[in-house]
Amino acid sequence: MSQFLAKEGVKNLHKPGEKLITTHCCYCGMQCGMHIRVNEKSGKVVGVEPRYDWPVTNGKMCPKGVTAYQTIEHEDRILKPLIKRNGKLVEASWKEALDLIEKNFKKLQKESGKDAVAVFGGVSMTNEKCYLVGKYARVGLGTRFIDYNGRFCMSSAAGGFIRTLGTDRGSTLPWPELEHTDCFFIAGSNTAECHPTSIQWLWKAKDKGAKLIVADPRETPTARVADVHLDLKPGTDSALANGMLHIIVKEGYVDEEYVSERCNNYEELKKTIEKFTPEYTSQLTGVAVEKIIKAAHIFGMSPRSVVMFARGVEQQTKGVDNVSLYTTMALLRGQIGKFASGVATFTGQGNGQGGREHGQKADLLPGYRKLTDPAAVEYVSSVWGIDPSEMPKPGVSAYEMFDEIEQGNIRGMHVICSNPAVSAPNLEHIWKGFEKLDFLVVSDFFLSETAQFADVVLPATTWAEDDGTTTNLEGRVIRIRKIREPLGESQPDWKILSMIAERMGRGQFFPYNNASEIFEEFRLASKGGKADYYGITWDRIEREDGVFWPCPSKDHPGTPTMFTESFGTPDGKANLACIEWQEAGETPTNQFPLFLTTGRVVFHYLSGNQTRRVNFLYEQCPEPYAEIHPALASQYNIHDGEQVKLVSPRSHMVVKTRITKAIRKDTVFVPYHWGKELAVNQLTSDHLDPYSRMPEFKVCSLKIEKL
Ligand SMILES: Nc1nc2c(c(=O)[nH]1)N[C@H]1C(S)=C(S)[C@@H](COP(=O)(O)OP(=O)(O)OC[C@H]3O[C@@H](n4cnc5c(=O)[nH]c(N)nc54)[C@H](O)[C@@H]3O)O[C@H]1N2
Numbered sequence: 001m002s003q004f005l006a007k008e009g010v011k012n013l014h015k016p017g018e019k020l021i022t023t024h025c026c027y028c029g030m031q032c033g034m035h036i037r038v039n040e041k042s043g044k045v046v047g048v049e050p051r052y053d054w055p056v057t058n059g060k061m062c063p064k065g066v067t068a069y070q071t072i073e074h075e076d077r078i079l080k081p082l083i084k085r086n087g088k089l090v091e092a093s094w095k096e097a098l099d100l101i102e103k104n105f106k107k108l109q110k111e112s113g114k115d116a117v118a119v120f121g122g123v124s125m126t127n128e129k130c131y132l133v134g135k136y137a138r139v140g141l142g143t144r145f146i147d148y149n150g151r152f153c154m155s156s157a158a159g160g161f162i163r164t165l166g167t168d169r170g171s172t173l174p175w176p177e178l179e180h181t182d183c184f185f186i187a188g189s190n191t192a193e194c195h196p197t198s199i200q201w202l203w204k205a206k207d208k209g210a211k212l213i214v215a216d217p218r219e220t221p222t223a224r225v226a227d228v229h230l231d232l233k234p235g236t237d238s239a240l241a242n243g244m245l246h247i248i249v250k251e252g253y254v255d256e257e258y259v260s261e262r263c264n265n266y267e268e269l270k271k272t273i274e275k276f277t278p279e280y281t282s283q284l285t286g287v288a289v290e291k292i293i294k295a296a297h298i299f300g301m302s303p304r305s306v307v308m309f310a311r312g313v314e315q316q317t318k319g320v321d322n323v324s325l326y327t328t329m330a331l332l333r334g335q336i337g338k339f340a341s342g343v344a345t346f347t348g349q350g351n352g353q354g355g356r357e358h359g360q361k362a363d364l365l366p367g368y369r370k371l372t373d374p375a376a377v378e379y380v381s382s383v384w385g386i387d388p389s390e391m392p393k394p395g396v397s398a399y400e401m402f403d404e405i406e407q408g409n410i411r412g413m414h415v416i417c418s419n420p421a422v423s424a425p426n427l428e429h430i431w432k433g434f435e436k437l438d439f440l441v442v443s444d445f446f447l448s449e450t451a452q453f454a455d456v457v458l459p460a461t462t463w464a465e466d467d468g469t470t471t472n473l474e475g476r477v478i479r480i481r482k483i484r485e486p487l488g489e490s491q492p493d494w495k496i497l498s499m500i501a502e503r504m505g506r507g508q509f510f511p512y513n514n515a516s517e518i519f520e521e522f523r524l525a526s527k528g529g530k531a532d533y534y535g536i537t538w539d540r541i542e543r544e545d546g547v548f549w550p551c552p553s554k555d556h557p558g559t560p561t562m563f564t565e566s567f568g569t570p571d572g573k574a575n576l577a578c579i580e581w582q583e584a585g586e587t588p589t590n591q592f593p594l595f596l597t598t599g600r601v602v603f604h605y606l607s608g609n610q611t612r613r614v615n616f617l618y619e620q621c622p623e624p625y626a627e628i629h630p631a632l633a634s635q636y637n638i639h640d641g642e643q644v645k646l647v648s649p650r651s652h653m654v655v656k657t658r659i660t661k662a663i664r665k666d667t668v669f670v671p672y673h674w675g676k677e678l679a680v681n682q683l684t685s686d687h688l689d690p691y692s693r694m695p696e697f698k699v700c701s702l703k704i705e706k707l
């Protein structure tokens with residue numbers, strides 16, 4: 001392992017008797033560079049040091065990252081398989097657990113067909129593991145029902161990028177270039193709390209005079225320092241974006257040469273934006289006319305601008321439309337494919353980029369190939385050694401798998417690296433689904449709310465107990481390193497999947513001894529696809545501080561800047577989005593007069609199953625709360641810290657209030673990192689984006705009841 005030890009420059013960080021192993025944080029898409037401190041004698045993890053020479057994060061880390069090491073040997077780790085006996089999960093041997101899985105999966109598939117068993121994946125895993133989850137479902141189990149938590153996260157960004165640019169890479173530019181940007185237009189991203197270490201680039205640019213525009217119903221820490229804060233009503237982004245496009249066109253800010261050479265639909269666009277005057281846009285969005293005009297002028301006049309967004313605009317029934325329209329802002333200004341400018345979504349999960357490219361999505365195969373494309377099926381089948389006729393057809397999206405459970409089509413499920421019992425919308429439907437399943441297997445290292453429904457829980461390893469790669473939010477493929485041997489009887493996910501495949505009689509397709517062998521196969525499976533990793537090797541990543549995809553051959557330099565010459569569309573031109581404004585799936589009514597929006601806090605990660613177990617993080621934020629504007633609070637005669645009942649058309653919950661001027665008067669915000677009666681997803685709606693099938697976590701209607 002010696003070659004993976006920290007480089008010379010950081011030797012001063014060593015304490016006597018310790019070694020440092022270089023890796024990246026397990027949580028968000030920033031993938032901050034870090035060294036884990038290990039006691040040389042005991043092999044135990046004792047701490048962390050930031051990696052100052054990592055070019056993307058420069059030694060910066062956030063509160064989650066600096067405590068992540070505490071989860072590795074945490075006392076709550078599941079160390080042996082668990083089997084449900086008389087309603088209780090009890091420890092069992094691997095043989096007992098695998099016997100039970102084999103028996104039940106085979107029985108369900110015999111009775112109801114291969115599709116009776118579904119796979120629900122996640123992207124907090126390495127590329128090697130994410131790739132194998134797709135192969136496991138299609139080759140190991142032979143089911144068409146596979147989808148994953150990225151459907152809740154990146155699917156609308158992917159849909160919007162494919163529609164406009166033809167290829168979905170989360171960022172068209174490398175992050176360090178952000179320092180040289182003149183204007184940031186950031187929509188629906190709580191950047192300072194959710195991608196904290198990217199803030200350094202904003203500050204560096206701001207020190208040189210860059211302008212910042214933020215579109216968010218809340219005055220987030222990032223909105224607070226913005227030159228213009230567009231405090232829009234939840235669900236009105238497509239109106240706001242059309243309003244911005246209107247001014248960009250009317251004021252002559254369009255890069256006409258770029259648009260005529262590189263874009264389609266300009267004439268049609270001019271027609272759709274015609275009616276989005278600042279006044280009309282203000283009426284729809286609730287944002288003051290002057291702010292809209294000011295923002296458009298700043299953006300329009302900036303030589304180098306970046307349009308950035310995150311789940312605030314994507315987790316809507318208009319998520320794909322929103323992404324397409326905001327991307328069109330960058331296109332009209334001729335910014336994509338150039339230095340220090342472009343468009344980027346803040347990819348959420350650690351491997352939210354890589355994990356969405358290689359076949360966990362219901363309709364995708366490795367390399368971003370479409371399952372509906374016969375040539376793609378043929379190629380991937382040849383890599384996998386199966387007959388193309390054996391390849392299952394596309395399945396349904398993550399939330400819709402629970403409809404299939406309700407209808408009795410899915411009877412067994414394997415959840416790997418996700419906790420949908422907290423993180424899926426309209427939770428009653430999800431909980432009923434888990435109860436209805438004949439057989440549920442969950443792979444996790446902590447007993448999640450989802451694992452509590454399981455018949456068998458398999459102890460997976462954490463990110464620190466296996467080698468592999470992830471792809472960060474820039475599109476840079478990086479190395480995750482094994483810090484210690486697996487704790488207890490836990491096993492890396494690829495090993496678990498291979499063992500089950502073996503039990504299902506498909507062992508010959510899963511012959512792996514280590515993650516590196518999987519990477520080699522995966523390189524080949526991605527070869528020639530849009531997300532082409534063929535030229536990337538673990539050695540290259542080591543030498544070059546990561547390699548950007550697409551990278552089709554070993555002598556290809558990788559692609560830090562996308563679309564310099566042409567776009568990923570069939571004709572090489574970008575498609576400007578010409579889209580009418582439409583309301584959210586659910587808007588306030590007399591009975592439910594408010595907007596509910598949901599999201600994150602800096603101290604917790606997603607369903608909270610990891611961060612709620614870290615004392616420091618838990619103490620900072622032990623429970624959810626409702627952010628309410630003072631004007632709204634006084635209307636209901638509610639005080640700060642008072643318990644109130646929040647009621648949506650589906651369900652209700654009781655939370656404490658946090659009274660703050662940093663939110664619209666018609667909107668309530670609740671973070672979603674807790675389960676059961678503290679889960680805000682009891683209230684969220686099951687409206688899905690028609691293209692991406694992403695749930696509308698960011699908008700539903702609500703009423704407040706005083707207790
Ligand atoms: N601390 C922390 N960091 C994280 C995570 C975490 O759980 N905790 N998770 C990671 C993951 S997987 C993800 S996906 C990202 C998410 O990162 P973000 O998308 O930045 O986080 P969210 O809090 O979900 O939502 C962002 C903002 O959208 C705003 N918003 C709500 N409705 C609307 C709307 O209609 N329009 C607009 N324009 N804005 C709206 C909210 O007020 C919120 O400030 O963060 C990653 N980083």
Ligand SMILES: Nc1nc2c(c(=O)[nH]1)N[C@H]1C(S)=C(S)[C@@H](COP(=O)(O)OP(=O)(O)OC[C@H]3O[C@@H](n4cnc5c(=O)[nH]c(N)nc54)[C@H](O)[C@@H]3O)O[C@H]1N2
Nearest residue numbers: 149152153417418419423443448460598606607609672697
């Ligand atoms: N209301 C509301 N709901 C939301 C959102 C929102 O903004 N609002 N955001 C959505 C978004 S963007 C996301 S990404 C989802 C995420 O929601 P989830 O998919 O539930 O995310 P996690 O909490 O990370 O769940 C991962 C689980 O796998 C475990 N785990 C971590 N790493 C590994 C591993 O390597 N192997 C295995 N086997 N297990 C592992 C963790 O312990 C945890 O229990 O939530 C979505 N839900």
Ligand code: SF4
Nearest residue numbers: 025028031032062065
């Ligand atoms: S959670 Fe994200 S920002 Fe924080 S240390 Fe980890 S990778 Fe970096």
Ligand SMILES: [Mo]
Nearest residue numbers: 152153348349
């Ligand atoms: Mo996410």
